[in-house]
Amino acid sequence: MYAEERQIATARLVAERGRISVADIAERFEVTTETVRRDLSTLERRGLVRRVHGGAVPVETMAVLESALGEREQTFTAQKDRIAQAALDLLPTAGGTIAIDAGTTTSRFAHALPRDHQLTVVTHAVPVAAQLAGSPQIELHLLPGRVRPATQAAVGAETVDALSRLRVDVTFVATNGLTLAHGLSTPDHEEAATKRALVNAARRVVCLTDSSKIGVETTLRFAALGNVDVLVTDSDIDDDVADELRESGLEVVIA
The missing domain is CATH 1.10.10.10 (Winged helix-like DNA-binding domain superfamily/Winged helix DNA-binding domain)
Known part of the structure; x- marks a missing residue:
């Protein structure tokens, strides 16, 4: 043939x-x-x-809709836990400031934050804020905005405006899809605007995503690969794809 x-x-x-x-x-x-x-x-x-x-x-x-947060929480759990643990090595020094995006992997990352590392944490994600509220080592800032039921995260003009006035050391961002051509993407307009603002607010951007999202494109790009410094993903990523991402200038950490 x-x-x-x-x-x-x-x-x-x-x-x-x-x-x-x-x-x-x-x-x-x-x-x-x-x-x-x-x-x-x-x-x-x-x-x-x-x-x-x-x-x-x-x-x-191609996926244009988001699954509910509860459904996503039950998928790729072992991979997400490994990604969360590996991402701890990318925290700024004690006293630094980080932003944490909404998502199931980023929520696990928030849960894994060390108890002996002082940080200021900015987030628009209600589940992340709920996990960190009351943690003595965390100075927590919850962003304003309308909370979307699908992601339990604040979005909208208020959220984007608040982020436009911030500068953080590292943003830990989630994504619905990641490809060389389309970058990081998500289906919802308000989520995309908020994620874009989270990326723009950071000195360094780390994407936390399991490998099932790699090779997937959703409707709205919120960041080009050039806007991201590090990708932390699991060992199921295709070796050729990982090499292509590295060749594009992205640091790829395999958890």
Whole structure:
């Protein structure tokens, strides 16, 4: 089978199944996984499929909606715990100021903050604030705004305005998707504006996300990869993807 024939057949297979893994495609067409990844890259450039971690989905099925916070809390829990622990090495020195974004991984990171490390913490996330309220080592600042039920986080003009007047040492940001081409993205306009403000308020930006989000693009970009200093993710990330991200200038920490 010629490459073009295989690529057309692959595109049809993705359309029929809705999602298919690199390994499944390689087995079906008796080619290497490296060949499959090249084929998928070609198909993605033509707008026929969208690459995601470990495989591909049809373009029209790309995620544009957020799952509820409770649902997300139950997924990839072990990976998120490892990411949270690894991210502790990226804290500023005692007395520094950090911002923590809303998200299940960032919430676990907040829970893991050491008890003997004095920090000022700024957040718009109600779950994060609830975990840190009363912690003697934390000076906590909760940002104003309307709280979205989906993420339990304050968003809106008030939130963005408050962030525009702040400067923090490190922002720990979450994302719904991360790709080389589209950067960091999220489906909601107000969430995107708030995340963008969190990124702009920081001297250093650290993205905490499990590998299932890598290779995914959602509607609204809130940061280019060049706006992010470090990505902390889990060991399920594709080695080739990790190398590409590093080559783009992003420091990648595997938890």
